[in-house]
Amino acid sequence: MTDTSAPRRQRRDASANRAGILAAASQTLAADPHASVDQIARAAGLSRRALYGHFDDRTALVHELIAAGAQRFNAIAQQVDDADSRIALARLTANLWSEAAHVQVAAAIALDEAHVEETATALAPLRRVLAALVRRGQDDGELRTDIAAPTLARLIEETARTVVTRADTASPAASGIAVRTVLSIVGLSWRETAALLIAHPDLMTPPPAGTLAPIPAEEGRA
Amino acid sequence: MTDTSAPRRQRRDASANRAGILAAASQTLAADPHASVDQIARAAGLSRRALYGHFDDRTALVHELIAAGAQRFNAIAQQVDDADSRIALARLTANLWSEAAHVQVAAAIALDEAHVEETATALAPLRRVLAALVRRGQDDGELRTDIAAPTLARLIEETARTVVTRADTASPAASGIAVRTVLSIVGLSWRETAALLIAHPDLMTPPPAGTLAPIPAEEGRA
DNA sequence: GCTATCTTGCACACACATGTGCAAGATAGG
DNA sequence: CCTATCTTGCACATGTGTGTGCAAGATAGC
Numbered sequence: 001m002t003d004t005s006a007p008r009r010q011r012r013d014a015s016a017n018r019a020g021i022l023a024a025a026s027q028t029l030a031a032d033p034h035a036s037v038d039q040i041a042r043a044a045g046l047s048r049r050a051l052y053g054h055f056d057d058r059t060a061l062v063h064e065l066i067a068a069g070a071q072r073f074n075a076i077a078q079q080v081d082d083a084d085s086r087i088a089l090a091r092l093t094a095n096l097w098s099e100a101a102h103v104q105v106a107a108a109i110a111l112d113e114a115h116v117e118e119t120a121t122a123l124a125p126l127r128r129v130l131a132a133l134v135r136r137g138q139d140d141g142e143l144r145t146d147i148a149a150p151t152l153a154r155l156i157e158e159t160a161r162t163v164v165t166r167a168d169t170a171s172p173a174a175s176g177i178a179v180r181t182v183l184s185i186v187g188l189s190w191r192e193t194a195a196l197l198i199a200h201p202d203l204m205t206p207p208p209a210g211t212l213a214p215i216p217a218e219e220g221r222a
Numbered sequence: 223m224t225d226t227s228a229p230r231r232q233r234r235d236a237s238a239n240r241a242g243i244l245a246a247a248s249q250t251l252a253a254d255p256h257a258s259v260d261q262i263a264r265a266a267g268l269s270r271r272a273l274y275g276h277f278d279d280r281t282a283l284v285h286e287l288i289a290a291g292a293q294r295f296n297a298i299a300q301q302v303d304d305a306d307s308r309i310a311l312a313r314l315t316a317n318l319w320s321e322a323a324h325v326q327v328a329a330a331i332a333l334d335e336a337h338v339e340e341t342a343t344a345l346a347p348l349r350r351v352l353a354a355l356v357r358r359g360q361d362d363g364e365l366r367t368d369i370a371a372p373t374l375a376r377l378i379e380e381t382a383r384t385v386v387t388r389a390d391t392a393s394p395a396a397s398g399i400a401v402r403t404v405l406s407i408v409g410l411s412w413r414e415t416a417a418l419l420i421a422h423p424d425l426m427t428p429p430p431a432g433t434l435a436p437i438p439a440e441e442g443r444a
Numbered sequence: 445g446c447t448a449t450c451t452t453g454c455a456c457a458c459a460c461a462t463g464t465g466c467a468a469g470a471t472a473g474g
Numbered sequence: 475c476c477t478a479t480c481t482t483g484c485a486c487a488t489g490t491g492t493g494t495g496c497a498a499g500a501t502a503g504c
Binding site for chain 4: 009013036049058
């Protein structure tokens with residue numbers, strides 16, 4: 001039935017509220033992965049009942065958050081293509097950080113027993129990029145070789161997650177710390193890291209807005 | 223009433239069961255800080271009801287775990303007194319690791335909203351040692367100075383926790399990875415770390431049993 | 445201003461966890 | 475072997491979270 005005379009469109013405030021719920025959930029769950037549906041709804045300025053009008057399930061809501069976060073994660077991973085694995089790693093971290101507000105949720109939820117598996121599959125592309133990066137870096141003698149590639153990759157991931165999850169996103173110095181931490185894990189001394197960052201000043205100044213975020217800027221709400 | 227003719231002593235199996243509950247709780251909560259009392263009791267081979275015969279509260283049980291873990295933590299911290307802060311840090315990590323089975327709980331619980339504050343105060347001595355160590359190391363030019371002391375101390379702590387919490391304790395290589403990770407965070411290159419570990423082979427072979435655990439086998443209860 | 449859409453608040457039913465009371469059974473230990 | 479101690483299983487009250495149904499009210503949008 002191609003119902004040309006559709007009874008009526010979806011109201012605009014409805015989709016705005018839906019987006020608001022996602023934003024609120026992102027914030028709330030990043031702080032506490034076990035936050036209740038009521039907490040999320042309240043944070044979005046809606047009632048719990050209204051939330052269930054937009055999402056079938058609590059898990060449906062979480063699914064959507066993970067999907068969105070993973071998409072950003074993976075998109076960032078695809079963009080990195082520096083010849084030097086150390087630069088690539090640094091850029092990956094820095095770019096990832098610039099999206100910290102959007103990915104903190106995924107990072108936090110990744111620790112939740114109930115959704116580990118889902119986040120794992122969602123982040124598979126990023127994992128592949130990282131694994132390849134580490135392997136290549138070790139072959140080229142740029143990264144440490146005293147730790148096996150898979151272990152090192154995992155270590156980078158866990159460390160990065162820790163920094164992203166438990167850092168003050170607001171602080172301007174945080175980005176630098178994240179990058180330095182990853183490069184440390186990968187085997188560089190802090191002076192080597194400093195030299196590398198001076199040689200590549202673009203690492204600390206993320207690409208102009210738009211380049212990194214192909215996802216339409218979701219308009220903010222109250 | 224100094225009741226000389228005490229009705230009867232506490233049975234021996236009772237205290238054994240109490241210890242069993244603590245051990246089970248340690249294991250279970252390390253894996254999932256939100257594990258139910260029933261899960262813990264079952265893991266100890268007892269009924270939920272029996273557990274409440276040994277502990278007033280769920281929190282009472284957690285309290286005891288945190289206290290025991292923190293005591294081990296802090297005892298280890300006190301023993302480290304190397305002149306070189308890098309060696310001290312490495313030894314601290316290695317010794318801490320040798321008690322990993324006992325401290326994983328505290329590390330896991332430390333992330334739980336409900337008990338952060340308690341673990342924070344319980345681990346205060348360790349934090350002080352670490353803070354002093356970092357400050358001294360920076361003054362002596364042994365540790366990186368591009369990150370402020372408090373931040374670096376926090377970074378070390380978070381990283382160590384991550385490794386302790388999310389590593390395969392069984393693997394013999396894990397200890398080495400933990401030490402290398404901490405030294406990396408602190409600013410050393412992986413080759414510097416390797417050289418340091420070769421120069422101090424005692425770091426990778428923890429002191430003989432008994433040296434590290436001055437805690438007397440906790441006898442009977444209150 | 446009419447109406448379909450959205451939100452709200454209240455009512456449930458259900459599941460799960462905590463903590464307690466009590467009677468009946470097992471058992472360590474004198 | 476006797477008995478105080480311990481464990482067990484059940485029932486119960488309480489609290490919290492999830493998901494749904496329904497009627498009444500607000501409001502966007504034609």
